[in-house]
Amino acid sequence: MKTVSKDEIRQAFAGVGLTSVDQSMISKCVAFANNHHISSKSMAECWESFSLNKSIDALDEHSWQSFRSDLEKEAERNPTPLQVESCSSSGAVQTRPAMGKRQLPTVTPPAKRVATPPNNTKSAVDAVLSSTTASPVKSASPSYTPPKYEERAGAGKVILTFNPNDLKPTTTAADSNTTTTPKCSIAYQQFDTNVTAQPHRHLFTTMEDRAKALDKHLVQLEDIMMERYNIKGKDDDDTPMMMEDEAEIAPLEAVAVPRQDKICCIGRICNAAHEGRINHTSVVLEGSKHLGGARIEMDVSLLKDGEKQKDFSLFPGQIVAVEGMNSTGRKLTAHRICEGAAHGGNKSTAKQLLEYHYSRQNGTPLKIMTVAGPYTTSDNLGYDPLFDFMSIVMQEKPDVVIMVGPFVDLRHKDIQSGEASLLFSDGSDDMTVPYEAFFANKIAGLLEEFFEGGDFKTQFVLVPSLDDATADWAYPQAPFQDRVFGQRGKVILKKAGGDGLEINTLGLDQIEKGAAGDNNAASADAPFRRIHCVSNPCTLQLNEVIIGVTGTDAIFHMSADETNANLVPGSRLARIGQHMLQQRSYYPLFPAFPGANLDLKRMKQWSMPCQPDLLIVPSKLTSFARPVLGDTVLVNPGHLTKNTTGGTYGVMEIHPMKREELETAGGVGDVELDHNIPNRLHLEIRKI
Template sequence: MSVSFEDISDELDVFGEDVDDSQLQRLQDICQSYSINANELVMQWMAFSSSRKVDLNLDNIEVFEREWLPKKLSNSQSTPKAKGKAFLNKNTISSALEDQLEIIGSYATPEEKSQIAQAAKRQLTPENNNARNKRFMGVNGSPSVKTFSPTSLSPASATPSAKFSSRSNSGETVLKFGNLSGHSWQGEGQGCNVSFYDTSSCLTSHMKYMFQKMMDKAGALNEIIEDISQSLQNAHGIEEFGHLALPSQELVTVSGRICCDSIGRLNNQSVLLEGSRDSSAGKSISLDLSELKQYSLFPGQVQAVDVFYTLYMLAFGREKASTKFNHAFFLPFFFLHQPAKPLRMMVAVGPYAPSDGLDYSPLSDLIKVINRDKPDCCLLSGDLPDTYEEMFNNQMEEISRATKGLGCKIIIVSSNRDAHSCYSVYPQPPYSLSTHFSDGSKVNLIFVSDPATLVINGVVVGLTSTDILMHLTKSEISIGQQSGGLDRMGRLAQHILHQHSYYPLYPAPDDVNIDYDMWETAARLPVTPHILLLPSDLKAFAKDIEGCCCVNPGRLTTGLVGGTFAQILVDTLALRSSSLPVAACAVKIVKV
């Protein structure tokens, strides 16, 4: 299989990975050895690097090829020829995870197998684990919480990350979007009014889940088909939708949800269109995409399609119908009365500590920027991976105290990646504090659910902390240039706005547990927001998506190194007079 440097570089660029020629050469060799394409290679690399918390370099690429790919690509055609070089040593064995020792052992000599057995014993010995985590444990076996200071949110016992502290690009602006000349990025910390766009869709911290009935789930999924179909009918002037399963001698327009005809990733031969109960009795039809020059589809997407499905086709087993997609459209923007002063926001997404410890220096550095630039509000998404409830409360108190005198509102968005939260459901309710701050400083903290639609000084802000962009890019099939000349990132953000949902993908990945009763209430877009915040492991961006300002601020840390955050400036006077909110917005993506 021929894979070029450009193919691999383009796929890595989506995830914000920098790569040099020597690394590209090694990755290209791996593609040829395993007969895989650039997309599959990069997907495997991102899974490996995320689970191991490692950076892209030649040493880690060697470990990736040696320990990861043989397990993930286990069929005989994907096994490379033996290269005759030793792969077991003290470092590789000791760093291997328990579920990787078995696959390593299958390649080992008898002497090496004894080393592996000893390594497994060390990993599984409780005494070793206790000793290794001793500095994080209290006398009762619970996480030990040390004294925090306003200038450093890390426990006193936490060791600073050498790689993070030695960075030289702190404060560097990596991306600029929009142009609001005459306005300063530094504000006065004047504060802002924050409210929910629709209080009836707000989740509470005491909500119950895991009581979902299959009929209710089916009803919610059917409702979204009918709602978007009705919107498409009005937008395109469609007289009525036809029945999916009834053959017709004429071209008819039908609507339904995109599905896959089997278990696995969607491809151009496995696309089904499933109709609603009312229009098509829930029937489905296979779609023929062979004559289409452009499309972008993912499971769960609702589409209106022109089909030609005759009795002749049915009689001779040609079950696929010719297709032409009618493009979806956005919900309208909703403009409220805005104050005269510009709105300055800061957006940061966890993890807030490097992966090698509990040193929260990145969060401390962010708070220094908040104190310096004095934004009106700061949105912090969760993802504090080693945090438990008591530590979470302490961190919230320190954040609140450090920003108390600014008048800045700190908006905390819940995340299912937080260890202290017991909610493993989407949509996720807001956090709540189990303690009260002694000085009453928590008045500047606002806890919101994931997702949420907020109104901040008249600016409608939509946000979700769940990485829907990553989930979509793993599920989508696309060909040709899409409308508006959007790149992949823009196209993914456009799907969310076109489908009127913060999470339109169905079925969701195994680690996203959706309660469809709550999803129907809290995860639908009531309007197109002026600003849409979509945090992701993918490359940070700020884009104009048909007038909506869509921003991925990146993550504050990525592995052992510092990441990025976003600063957003909104000219509220220009927003009031413009029909396209993006014209009144400017964005900076900044290195922490």
């Protein structure tokens, strides 16, 4: 096996989202890879699995020992055969282990590293050779103990910055959020894809309804792609039969119809294996019903490493236009792939932008904080990280805080065991309560205390998650709401001689009642509310800025079932986010990742009505912020907690456009200007 270099290790780590690694750690990885004959790709895949399982996002001295233990196990599971010199024409002969037991090498092994002092543990080889059973091999490395939240290091540290134009962040004193009215309005009712709170039957969908929903979505995107790429039918007079210009697309044809000329087929990517991750050899293209609805093998070898080598990224459920040859009707050899069609960037008139930036915002940036649950660590229900985050919000005084679930995490061991209990006000004893009452005490109660602490104009946006105990369990999700409406549905539990506890309500209405008289904030139709409960996913408009948010980890789900080739190193995550825009969907993967619970009958309600300026997708993967398709910034703020320790959150400032430019454009007429958010954005990802 060839020697692994430092650059190969860096590129492999960048491909899985680990972009910042110390030089000393790179050297250790190179030494380990060469000593144990592990490829850079295998090491990066092992890190991706390790970081997700252990909730670790940095490779340092503290996490190296445990990571090395996983690497040793990987090396034992997948040993690389040694190569020996030979006189044969091939130049090398590989030894092959015998079936049922390990075969010792017939050549002199490389020199061993300096051994650590003996600690009465067997080496991995001795453990395998001395045992006749398949018992696991224990590493001599010390086991990794996750640090506690109170012991976390680097609280408040900025771990990532997105600031292409070197914009200066504003200070709290310069922008104190003490205006008489909020600096921005939050609108979401105009987007017809947002889920309403109307009751309905979840997942009550027949097989026929599911098939119709999938085919309808395919046909809609098929029409859009034909118009975008100027794809004509075979019999259209203005379509040239022989195309020498590579920019032109061949005429449209049904998937399974054999043709001797180059054709273009539009369909949905499927996995021929049905189970497991899709790969280059298992790609199948499925056509729409009105074009036959057939499935055909799709050969991407020419794009991967052939004469027409191009980059591509494919996943099940993706709708693509494929140009190539299908001479037999059984295999489509791809020459080019068009991976969807995005909406395009957003525009507003100069008059509107002047109103937003200099009448409402008074020439100051729009400050947005974004955070995602879980909001308490896995070892308790104290919600200390949420308390600390709200203290930061009180100091930063943002205009909007976007909070994504889970708020009451169904995966938390104490929630699963039914031990969600609250203390009475006198602290004498506790009582197990419903999830709604727990939410009202831990979440709504903290928000209410925040507004009681000062005259803040901050607006909170609450987005549910599929792991929320107080939300629906099917995607898309309706906004948070009380299960029983009206005063008659509320129940008061009282302790003898003590205070009462209200259940069957989330307690959010109390926050709005506290703002009565200020812009009619208690009214559901008021332009400025303190708390906005929206659906998952949702599309919001903050002044001119369009923000898309989903509480489902679409980035991780798609990365787990995607195949690609020839991508620029470090661009894989941005490419996955690009798929969401090109497929015009907050969740384009189908079949869905286990636990996603897609309600296909409501497929329209997780589609994108427009291309967001900011696309917020909290993910288990390493936090990042990447420009996508030029007009959108894809943001993964991470999660507020990771296992037993703290996580990350995001702080964004969207700076206004220059006043003279807007006034000049406004004098011409109703000139529409691009929002240009990537060049106006200053973003930081910080540790809690």
